[in-house]
Amino acid sequence: MRKINMISVIMKKTVTASFVLFTSNLFAQxxxxxxxxxxxxxxxxxxxxxxxxxxxxxxxxxxxxxxxxxxxxxxxxxxxxxxEFVQTFPAYLNKRVTQWRIDKGREMLQKHKALLNELTDKYGVPAHYLVSFWGLETNFGSYKGxxxxxxxxxxxxxxxxxxxxxxxxxxxxxxxxxxxxxxxxxxxxxxxxxxxxxxxxxxxxxxxxxxxxxxxxxxxxDSEPDALSSAANFLNKLGWKKGFIWGREVTLPENFDYSYAGKDSSKSLTTWSEFGVLKVNDAQIPKSDIDASLILPTGAKGPAFLVYDNFDVIMRWNNSESYALAVGYLADRIIGKPEWHKALPDLPNYPISDMVDLQNGLNELGFDVGKADGIMGPATRKGIRQFQLSKNLLADGYPDESVFTNVKEAVIDTQK
CATH class of the missing domain: 1.10.8.350 (Bacterial muramidase)
Structure with a gap:
């Protein structure tokens, strides 16, 4: 059970809009x-x-x-x-997946090797994921609150x-x-x-x-074995699938239909391969009936990821795509995988009030995003994507400047 979910990250009206980060429905008003x-x-x-x-x-x-x-x-x-202002996803990630955490994670992986191997055998959760959760939650126990x-x-x-x-x-x-x-x-x-x-x-x-x-x-x-064993049991009970990764970065073809993106648009790896989605080394994605969703944490200009069932399990620990990406990325880096192929864009923060205005506008135009709360959740992303499609905009569900401008103009038109 955790604290935080997706929070919107909104920027000033004259600059490019950023993406959502995290807060939890638990902590919403x-x-x-x-x-x-x-x-x-x-x-x-x-x-x-x-x-x-x-x-x-x-x-x-x-x-x-x-x-x-x-x-x-x-x-x-x-x-x-x-x-009033919230971190962008790049700012969030860069503060959490640091070289110190990567190095310390590798140290903890070796220190608790025997225990972690036992936990992997018993619960099916690989050691580097357990260490990644530990690092993100309390800096490996150095700050527990x-x-x-x-x-x-x-x-x-x-x-x-x-x-x-x-x-x-x-x-x-x-x-x-x-x-x-x-x-x-x-x-x-x-x-x-x-x-x-x-x-x-x-x-x-x-x-x-x-x-x-x-x-x-x-x-x-005070017991690291208790804590790590409990984390493994928790993830197992949440539905962790043994032998599967959280996801992978992918490369999208030119003229890709971004309306397929989003956690609510799961498709088989075979289908993604037929859409022209490739691994970052341009190798083919293996054709399989395994389902995956495509997520774009910073829109079409940033990296793209196919995420699997274990990504959803991470989100059951903390219901935030940003958190789940950080867990997966830190776990990968701890075992020596490289940095993401496509760099994260440098995005400014912007005020939450702008997202509330955007949500109100989308609702008024008939794109139901639910309560206008400033939280950029799946319903808001879906509403943005539908609006983008209606205006022949790039439909990545990402609130860039064109979305804010076009929604505002469309609302004004309906009021004439």
Whole structure:
């Protein structure tokens, strides 16, 4: 369970528009919230204690966890934070797939070779992917977060905006304390409740974490074997397909029909080959009934990727194409694969308000993209692609300057 999904990356009106990055629907605004005062918080905690008792959690655990629980204003600030400008995909990737992480990943691959080989045999997930997740989540355990998990979850549970979800996570955290004999003071992590080397939410911890060092406990903070074993089990349960990669960079032919791009347009490798899609060394894609989708993280001007079922599994860990690409790319680089063949373009940031305007315009023109929330998800990409096709524009589903201009002009025309 993770924090973040696709967030739009929008740029100033006079420059070329960028692509979306990540944020999670989990953290998107859902309902307006009232002010969370100390009095409201105190009453809410009392209600949660009652729910914990009903759930059969030991009274000593409830008291240890909640008797002195604190409202953390900073958590609410993080939760409310909606940046005006968001990173482009190239900026996101370059900060995460660094030479340091590649080198450290190779070091960790050797350090835990025996364990990782066992995990690959047992769960089917190759070692370099496990190390890649570990590196992206916590820099291989060097930064696991410093926020008090119980206080953070209680704060979010008592805030109206996503009370139901975080109340369940808090109750699950209490069950974990009871099951694993965890001390509240040890339970530090992200402001939203993610914990340990692999940044598991309590629900992921209790359902998927396993005892990798056979000491009778599951400790995702101090036991690297527990953390890596848990990651392998999690990915296995999410549906990882043994023997398959996440995807590959490809080369597209001239005059390629970009309306075929997008995660919602899966086709067999045989079909992609017939469309003229090649490997980056210009070799033929093997003809097969294996399905793949074509994604363009920076539009037609950037690299293109055919992604397979395991890419979707990575997105079930963190529902973001950008994150999934980073995991796959870092994993590849750790085992010595080269940099991507086509360079990522240098894209400026732009304000989220522009994407909201674009979404409103598309909806008004009959290209249904859902709620205008500034998040560049699959529905928005599909709507952009349909609009581009209607205007004989290059239909890559990417919001460049021509899309913003043409949508604005089309809306004005409908109002005349």
């Amino acid at each position: 859902t309902t307006p919230s009232i002010e969370l005062t100390e009095q409201v918080f105190s009453q809410c905690v009392s209600n949660i204690k009652q729910k914990a008792e009903t759930a059969g959690i030991d009274s000593n655990v409830i008291g240890h966890a909640l008797d002195n629980v604190k409202l953390i204003e900073k958590v609410l600030e993080y939760d409310r934070n909606q940046p 410093k926020m008090p998990i119980i206080d953070s979850l209680a704060t979010l549970a008592c805030d109206q905006r996503r009370s139901k979800f975080f109340t369940e996570e808090l109750l699950t955290a209490l069950k974990l304390m009871q099951r694993e004999n965890l001390n509240k003071e040890k339970m530090l992590g992200s402001w939203a409740g993610a914990m340990g080397h692999t940044q598991f939410m309590p629900s992921a911890y209790i359902n998927y974490a396993v005892d990798g060092d056979d000491d009778g406990l599951i400790d995702l903070w």
